[in-house]
Structures are given as structure tokens and as C-alpha cells.
Amino acid sequence: MKWKKGKHMLTTLKEVLADARNAGYAVPAFDCVEDVMVRAILETCEQMRSPVVLMCLIGADLDGNGWEYVPGLIKAAADFHSVPVVLHLDHATDLESIKKAVDCGFTSVMIDGSALPFEENVEISKATARLAHPKGVSVEGELGCVGGVDLQATNRIESVLTEPGDVERFVATTGVDALAVSIGTSHGVYESLPELNIDRLKELNRVSKVPLVLHGGSGTPDNQIQEAVRNGICKLNIYADCRIAMAKGLKASADSQTRPDPPAQQLFGPIKNELAKVVREKIELLGSAEKA
Numbered sequence: 001m002k003w004k005k006g007k008h009m010l011t012t013l014k015e016v017l018a019d020a021r022n023a024g025y026a027v028p029a030f031d032c033v034e035d036v037m038v039r040a041i042l043e044t045c046e047q048m049r050s051p052v053v054l055m056c057l058i059g060a061d062l063d064g065n066g067w068e069y070v071p072g073l074i075k076a077a078a079d080f081h082s083v084p085v086v087l088h089l090d091h092a093t094d095l096e097s098i099k100k101a102v103d104c105g106f107t108s109v110m111i112d113g114s115a116l117p118f119e120e121n122v123e124i125s126k127a128t129a130r131l132a133h134p135k136g137v138s139v140e141g142e143l144g145c146v147g148g149v150d151l152q153a154t155n156r157i158e159s160v161l162t163e164p165g166d167v168e169r170f171v172a173t174t175g176v177d178a179l180a181v182s183i184g185t186s187h188g189v190y191e192s193l194p195e196l197n198i199d200r201l202k203e204l205n206r207v208s209k210v211p212l213v214l215h216g217g218s219g220t221p222d223n224q225i226q227e228a229v230r231n232g233i234c235k236l237n238i239y240a241d242c243r244i245a246m247a248k249g250l251k252a253s254a255d256s257q258t259r260p261d262p263p264a265q266q267l268f269g270p271i272k273n274e275l276a277k278v279v280r281e282k283i284e285l286l287g288s289a290e291k292a
């Protein structure tokens with residue numbers, strides 16, 4: 001399927017992942033916690049004609065007026081771009097947040113019931129789909145558990161691989177549109193390199209009626225990511241690599257200041273450039289260039 005060019009506003013996750021699964025590429029998904037990220041990512045995706053998922057992270061970034069701010073910016077900015085943009089809520093664990101996201105105009109939500117026993121994960125994922133689907137909002141669920149550091153970077157969570165035997169019933173019962181699976185990645189920055197279980201992924205992809213999602217994409221060796229995309233991963237979540245890039249840009253920016261009132265471009269330019277570099281690399285890695 002080719003997208004209708006030129007008029008793209010917000011799109012659902014279901015729609016972009018259907019094309020990705022069909023054509024054998026993955027859509028990059030970035031957690032956007034600051035406005036500078038929204039702009040740098042969207043401009044780079046536009047240049048490379050790549051669909052993109054912009055994600056808002058549950059927690060401190062959305063507390064208070066955060067629910068209006070970054071999502072509002074993404075909604076407004078999407079209108080000025082001609083590539084498909086999905087506004088996605090990342091890692092919600094309760095239905096209150098799902099309701100808020102649906103009311104705020106998100107086009108996609110993730111319900112993360114991975115810490116719950118299987119039946120409870122089924123229940124909350126099903127309830128999420130009931131809230132989201134009537135409003136045309138896509139749902140991503142998670143089976144198994146992608147461990148690593150939690151979002152506040154305070155606790156470490158153990159990974160549990162996704163069981164192929166659970167997938168069919170989970171997808172059929174809950175009605176989720178995409179499924180995050182655990183095959184060996186973890187969230188945050190790796191202490192030692194991960195080893196993805198591609199055989200497990202093949203099995204999961206064979207039994208899953210919906211496209212598969214990989215979290216913990218940052219820091220995973222490129223050849224493993226490409227192998228994962230070849231075997232069914234259609235969305236890759238990226239956060240840590242963007243923070244590393246912004247830190248690098250921030251340092252370059254600070255080091256280059258020679259006057260007390262530097263031009264704004266000198267202040268933020270290096271940050272945006274480092275971010276754009278990461279976005280370009282991910283698009284090339286996932287094969288999503290020229291797919292918009």
C-alpha cells in the first residue's frame with residue numbers, strides 16, 4: 001500500500017503498522033519529552049519520507065498540563081507534515097490514563113499489563129480496547145515482560161520472554177492492534193550487549209495475527225535489530241539513544257559559547273543536529289525511508 005501523499009495529519013498505529021508488516025519494514029517510535037524533540041524528529045522524518053510514531057511517556061512528563069502540552073504540540077505540528085504521524089501513549093498501566101489519552105486526541109495507546117498475571121493482563125487490555133476502539137484509537141498490548149530500568153530509572157525489572165502459546169488467545173480475547181513482545185531487549189542503557197532470541201521471535205510472529213513491537217531498541221546492535229525486523233518486528237521503541245544524543249549536543253552547545261547572549265540557533269542547533277543524526281540512523285536501520 002502506498003500512502004496518499006501531501007495531506008497526512010494524524011494516523012492510527014493500526015494503519016501504519018499494517019503497511020510495515022506488509023512491506024517488511026519497521027516504523028521508528030520515539031518517546032518525545034520536550035518540544036525540541038518533536039520538531040527535530042518530525043523534520044527528519046519528513047526529509048526521509050518515513051512514517052513515525054511520536055510517543056508520550058506516562059508519568060512526570062504528562063503530569064499537570066503535560067497532557068495538553070507535548071500532545072497538543074504534536075497534534076498541531078502533524079498538520080504541517082505530509083508523512084503519517086501517530087500520537088501514541090507509551091506504557092500506560094491504568095484505565096484512567098487511557099481515558100485521558102483518548103480525550104486528549106491520542107490516536108494510539110499502549111496498555112502495559114506485563115507486570116500482571118496473564119488473566120489480569122487480558123482483562124485490562126480488553127477494557128482498554130473497549131475504551132479506545134469506539135473512538136478510532138489503536139491499542140498496543142504487551143505479553144511477557146521487557147525488563148531493564150523502570151521509567152524513573154530507580155528499579156530494575158527482570159525480563160520474561162513472551163510465550164508463543166499465549167499469543168493467539170491474548171490477541172483474540174483482547175482485540176489489541178499490536179503486540180509488544182519480550183525477546184531479549186531491555187529498557188534503558190545496556191550494561192552488557194543483549195542477545196535477541198530470533199527463533200522465539202519467528203514463532204511469535206507466526207502465531208500473532210497483529211504486528212509485533214520491540215521495546216528497548218536503544219543500544220541493541222544494528223545487525224540484531226535488522227534480523228528482528230526481517231522476522232516480524234514492525235515498530236521499534238527508541239528513547240535512551242535520543243537522550244544520549246541530546247546530552248552530546250548540549251555539551252557541544254555549552255562548550256561553543258563565547259558570548260553571554262548566544263543566538264538561539266547556536267544554543268539549540270547542536271542538540272537538534274545530534275537528534276536528527278540518530279533519527280536518520282534509525283530510519284535507515286528499520287527500512288522506513290521513502291515509505292510515507
Ligand SMILES: [Zn+2]
Binds near residue numbers: 091146187215216237
Ligand atoms: Zn517500553
